[in-house]
Amino acid sequence: MVNESQSPREEEEKRLLVVLEQVSRRMRKETAVLGERRGDVVGIRQEFWEDVRMNFSDSSEVAETWTSIVQQAEVLAERERSHRVASEAVERLTKQFDSPYFARIDFAEDGREAETIYIGRASLLGEDGETFYVYDWRAPVSSLFYDHEPGPAAYRVPNGEIDGEMTLKRQFVIRGGQMKHMFDTSETVGDEILQAVLSEGSDTSMKSIVATIQKEQNFIIRDERHKLLVVQGAAGSGKTSAALQRIAYLLYRHRETLTANQIILFSPNPVFKGYISHVLPDLGEANMRQMTFRELIEARLGRRFEVEDLFAQTETLAAIDGTAEGDARERSVKYKGSDHFFMTVANYLKRLEQGGVSFRTLRYRDMTIASAEEIAERFYAIEASDGFATRAANVKRWLLERIKAWIESQMNEKWLEEAAELVDQEDIQRAYVDVRRSGGFHDEVFDDEDQMSQRLKRKVAEDAIAPIAKAVRSYRFIDAVATYTALFESRPLFASCSPDGKLPQGWEWMSLRAEETLGRKRIDHEDATPLMYLSEALEGFRRVEGDIQHVFVDEAQDYSPFQAAFLRRRYPRARMTVLGDFNQAIYVQSQESGGFGGWTRLMAPEVTAALRLTTSYRSTEQIVEFTKGILAPEDAVHISPFHRIGELPMLIPCEDAGRLSERMTADVTELLGRGYGTIGVITKTASESGDAAALLKERLSGDVPLTLVTGGSAELPKGVSVLPAYLAKGIEFDAVLVWDASSERYGKEKDRKLLYTVCTRALHILHVYYTGEASPWLPRSGG
Template sequence: MLRKKRLDIYILIMKGDYPMVRNENLELEKEQSRMDHVVSVIDKEIERLAYEYTEKLERQKELLKESSSIKINNSSNEAMWESSGELREFEQNLVIKSNELNQVQNRRAVLEKMQEDPYFGRIDYHNVNEKEEEQIYVGIGSLFDKEENLIVDWRAPISALYYEGNVGDRVKLRFGEHIEAFEVDLKRQFRVRNATITGMIDTDNVMGDPYLLEVLESSSSNLMGPVIATLQKEQNRIVRESTSKNVLIQGVAGSGKTVVMMQKIAYLLYAYRNFLKAEDILLFSPNRIFQAYISQVLPSLGEWDVAGNTFSQFITRRLPSFSLKRSDVGAASSYGAVKGSLPFYDALQRYSRLLKKKHLKFRDIVLHDEVLISKEEIEYYYETIHSQGSLAAKLEILRVQLLQKLEILKEEAVDAEWVDEELQHLSAASMHQFERQTHDITKMEGNIRKEIVAKAFLTVEKKINSQSHIRFLAQYIHFLRVIPQLINLEEFNVSKDDWQEHVKEVVEMLKEKEFSMEDMTAYYALLLQMKGIMQQNSYQYICIDEIQDITPFQLKLLKDLYPRAKYVMAGDLNQNIWQNRLSNQELHQIFKEEEIESHLLLTSYRSTREIMAFADQFASLPERTAKPIRSREKPAVFYANQTDFSEKIRQTILSRIEKGERIAFLSPTIKGAESFASYLDDWNIDYQKIYDENDFLNKQVILMPISLAKGLEFDVAIGLGTDEILKGLSKESYQQIWYTIFSRAMHQLYLVVSNEQTELLKGIDPSTYLHGQETIEVEGGSSNLNK
C-alpha cells in the first residue's frame, strides 16, 4: 500500500476560537505511531481474510461439485423423498456458504477503506459514576486486536459521544434498556490521507466547524461523498433516534436530507444487524443519475449491498413488455396530475368493485383458430359466480371453472378432425413409443388421441392460468373512459371532452406498447386488483429520497403493497418541480393514523448565503428560510439582449473551467436546454448534454434539464431563463423549478435571462444579485468563511 512520507505531515492550524492540539508535535507523533500500529493490524486482518476467502471459495466449489452428483432417486416414494430432502439441504448449505463469502468480501472492502483512513475522531470520556477515563477512536468500521478495541464503528452507541458531546458536556446514552451518563474530556478530529495524519484538531464546543467549512469549501465531484466525520448534531439525532415507525426528513435544499437518509440506512443495518439485511431495504431515488451520484455513499459508510431503484425501474421491471415514454417538466400535464392523484387511486378501487358486477372485457379462448370457449360464454360463467370476496377472488374462481370446462372439451376433442389429421402425421418414433405401452390397437389409438389433445390444450391451459382471456389493456382504457363518472375532473381543470381526447392519445400510444409513467403505474395497480394485490413482507424498510417527486398515487400503491414496512422519507416540498406531486396533507392521508416522525433541517450545507438569499425569494414557504453557513459572491444575472452578452459569459465560464470547477447549465425543460445548446457550440466549450436518465455525468461542463439534476450539486450552476425557455412554463411551476435550479449551486450561481424586463426577476430584490456583464473578473477563489 502507498504510504506518504512523514515530511508532509502538518498540523492544521485553525484561527479564531478553535483550540489547537496542545504539544502539537509530540501529540502528533504519538497519534501517528498509534495509527501506524492500527494500520498494521488492518493489514494483517486483510491478509487473514484473503486466506479465509480462498478457503471458503474452495469449499464452495467442492460443494457445487458434490451437489451435481446428487440425483433424485425415484425408485420408490421414500427414496425420492429422502434424496430430494438431501438436495434441499445441499442447496441451503450453498446459500449459507455464499452469504458467508459475501460477508468476508464486505468486511475486506471496509478494511481496505480503513487502510487509507482508519478513523476520523477520538473521544476521551468518563462515566460520571466511575471517573475512570476511557478512550475510543471512531471510524467507518470496528477493529479489535485480541481484546483491545482499536476502532469503534461510528454507529456503535458509544460513538454518539463524538456527535453529541462537547468537552465538559454530560451526555446520556442508551444501551438497550439502561441509560448511562458520560462526560467528554477530549474530542479530537483527524484529517487523514493515505494513513498519514495531515491535520488534527481538538474541538472545544463548536463541533467540527473548522473541518466542516473546509469540507464544504472544497470542490464538488460527480459522486457524493460520505460525511460521517462532520455529521452535525441535529443530523445525527435523526440518524440514530426514531421512536416512530415512519420518519419524514424535510428541509431546505442542501440541508443534508440525502446524507442523513443514507447515514440512517447504514445505521439501521448496523444497529439491527441480526434482524435486518441489505435486501430487506428498498431504496428509491428520483432518477438514475442521482442513483449513480449517491452510489458510493453507502459503501463509504461500510455498507455495500443496498440496491437503489427509481420508481420507473420498479414499475418497468414488473411490466417488461411495455416501454416508458418519458415526459419533460414543461410537458407536465393536468392529465398527469389526475392520474397521479389519490382520487384517481380511489376511482381505481371503486372501478374494481364495479368490475365484480359488470364491464369485464373478455376475449374468446381459441385453439387452432377455432373458438373453444367464447367470450359470451365466459361472461355467462362470470355472471353466475356469486363470490363475497374481491374482484381477484372472483376471477380466480372463473379461472378454475374455465379449466374444468377445458377438461370436458378435451374429452370431446379426442374425436375431432384435427386430431385425425395429426394422428396421420405422427412420426414412426412416436408410434413405437406408444406401441411399447400397449399392443391393443384400439387402446393405443385412444392413448395417442388423448396425448395429441393434451399437448394441444396445454397452451390453452397456460393461457387460462395467466388469465389471457381477460383483455387487461382494453379494461384499462375502459377505466380511463369512465373516469369522468368516477372523478370530478373540474377539480383538475380538465373538461370531459378534453379527457376523452386524451384517452384517444393513450390508445394510440398503447398501439406502440408505450405508456406514460402515470399510466403505467395505474395499469399496474389495476392488474394488482384483478390478479390479487399480494401484500408483501419482502421489505422491512422502504426508503424514499426526494419524496416530493413521487405522486400520491405511487406512494399509496407502495403503501398498499408493503403495508407492514417502515417508511423513511426525505424531501423538500419546495422542490416539487412536477406539479401536483405529493403534498403534506396527502402524505398523512396515505399513512392514515400511522404516526410519522417529522424532522425539519434548515441549515444549508451546500450553497452560500448569497445563493440561498436569492433562491429563497422563489420558494413558496417563507417560514422555511435556509440558514447557510458560508459566504461568497452574489449570484450574477446575464442579459442575452446586450451586445457583449456572448463574450462576457463565455469568458466567465472559461475562467471557471480553468479553475477545474464543475459547471452545469440548467434549464427547466429538455426543450429549453436544447435551445441553449447552440450558444455552447458557438463558444467552443467542451460540454455534455444530459437529456436521458441513462446518461452519466462525465464532463466538467454539463447541459441538462432540472428534472435530471434533482439532488445533484455543482460548483457553478447557470440557470437558463430566457423568454423562449420561459414561454412553455406554467406560472405555478415557477417557484419550485427556479428554487431547485438555483440551489444546485455550491459556490456560484449565474442566471441567463433575455433582458432586464424579464418576468423571472419581477419582485426579486435587486440587491441580492449582480449584473453579470459588469462582473468582468471572476472572483471564485476568495471566500470569507466567517462572515
C-alpha cells in the first residue's frame, strides 16, 4: 500500500533504490560470469596447442589432427562469444546504475486498471523473468511518453493499436544513481527537463537525446510506413539526433533481421563522423557504417586519378570568384549537378547500348593481346537486350581466356627464356615442388628438367601479365573516361542526348575543361559523380550494395540532384532517410536545387513523407532570433526558438586583422575563464583558418588548447577549434566567434546562407567580428 505520509518525491526515491538494488544484483552476477569467461579464454589460449593431438605421419592422422584443431578453436570461439556478451552486459548495467530511467507514465488500457511504466535507455527485467522494472525507450508502449500528454492516448503494436488513458506523466534527471530533478508534466516532454539539458555545456561528441525526444522527432524515429523520409529542419532542431535514435530504434525493432552493417550513414565531413560516433554505443547498439560522399568517390576513382573534393572545389571557386573563369566554372558546377545533366547522361547510356563505348587495347610491351577494336566487336556482338552487365562480364571472361592463350603463345619466345634464367632461388624451389607433386623426378631426367623449365617460364609470363589480368578483372578494359569525354566532344551528340535538345550555357568551356583535366588524369569534383555513374552503368552496376537496407543522408541539402539520383541507383533496395536544412545550402552544386536536390522525387509519392522541424533547440532564444535576421524573411518564417534565455549576440567592429585577433584573444581567454569548454573560431575558408590560428596562437598563453581543424581531422578536440565554415556543419560549440564577417568576405547574396550556417553553431555565446563594413546580412540588433 502507498504510504500517504510520503511525498511523491520520497516515493520515487524509495522506488529508485529498489531498482538500483536490482541493477546491483545483476551486475554482481554478470561480473562473476565475466571473470569466469575471462579465465576460460585465457586458459584455453595458453593451453591451446597442449590440448591438440599433433600427428602428421599419414593422411588419416593429419585429418584427425585437423579435426582436433578445429574443435579446440570452436571451444575458444564459444568462450570468447560468452565473454563478449558478459562484458556488454556489465557495461550496460554500469550505465543503468548511473541513470536507470528518465520517465514514468501511468497508463490504463480500455477496461483495465492503470499500469505504472518506467522508461529508460535499456530494459531491466527482474530475476523472475516477468517483472519489468524499466522498459526500453524503443518499446511500443514507450511511444506514449513522447506522443501524448495525460488524457486519452494510444500506441501502435505490430497487430494494431491499443487505446486507453494516461493518468500520469513524470520525468526525472538521475545522475550517479541520485535523483537530481523530478517533474510532472502535461506536455510531451517538459520544458523544465529540456531547459536543464540544453543549458549544459557542449562536448566534443554528440549526446543521446532519448530523454528529450519531441513528438515530431518521435514520428521520424518510429516511422516504418514510408520508404523515403525527407526531413527539412531548422538549424539545431534535432535532425541528426533523431536520425541516430531512428537507427537505434530500427536495430531494436528488427534485431532478428537487421544488423548495423546493413545501415549506412553519409556524413558531411570526417570531423562530423567522429562527433556522432558515441551516440549509438551509448544506447547499447553497434555503430552503423559511416562514410562521406568524398570517401565513396575516392574508393571508386581515387586510385587511378587525382580527384578534387568538394572542399577543394569550394576553396578554388572562392579564389576565382568574380572572374570570367570563376563564372564559367560556377555555371559548370551547377549544370553538372542538375537533373537535366542526369537525364542527359541517362539518354547517352541508351545510345551507348548501340555503339560508342570506348575500350582500351590490352598490350604487353609492344605486343597486342587484344585490340580496342576487337573488344568493341566482341562487346557489341552480344544482344543489347542482355544489358551492359552481361556484355561486360562476357568480354571479361573472353579476355582472361585470351590472356591464357597469349601466355601459351609466348612459351618459346626468346624474351621469356631470358627472363626465366634470371628467376631467384625461391621460384626455382616452387617449380621443383610443382613437378614433384605432379609425379616427376623419377627416371625421365631430361623430361623433368623440361618440366622445370616450362613451369618457370609460365610463372614468369603469368607474373608479367598479372597487372593486365587484374585490370581486366576490374573491368578496366572499358575506358569510361574516354566515353564520358566523348559526350563533350560533339555538339550534335550532346544535343541529341539532352532532354530538351539544347546545349547548356557555357558548353564550349565545359568541353575544353573536360579535355584539359581528364586528359591529365585530373577529375573536377563536378565530373566525379557523373563519371562514377557512367562507369558503373557500363559495368552493369556490379558494385551496387544490395545488402544495405537503410541509407541515411545528413546535410542532404548539400547534395546535387545528380548525386541524390546516383545514391538511389547505388543502393536500389534500401529505404532512405534524408535530413537537411535548405537555409544551410552553402555549396554551389546545390544552391539552385530547391533545397533538397530532387530527393523527394526519388520514390513514388505514396511511399514518401516530407516532414518539417521548426523549433531550434540548440541555441538560446537571443541567438536564434539574431540568426533568423540573417536570412530572407520568407526563409526565416518557419523557424521558432525554444525559450531558453541567454546573452545577446555581439557585433564587434575592428580596425584590421591584427586588432581583430587581439580582441578575439581577450574574449577567448575570458570565455574559457567563465567555463565554456568548447569554443569555435569559424572562418570562411581553409586558408583564412590557417592565418587565424597562427595569429591567435601567437597571442594566447601556452596553456590554452588551440587546434586548427582540417579536412582530414577525425575528432573535435576540447578547447579552441579554428575551422572553415564547411567543416563546422552539424557541429555545435558553447561559444562561436566568427572571424571577419565583413562586407568584403560575406557581401554577396550567395554568402547569406553561409553566414547563417556559421552563426547557428553557437549554443550559448555568439560574437561576430568584422573589419571595415559589416556584412549587409547581419542584423544590427546585436549587443
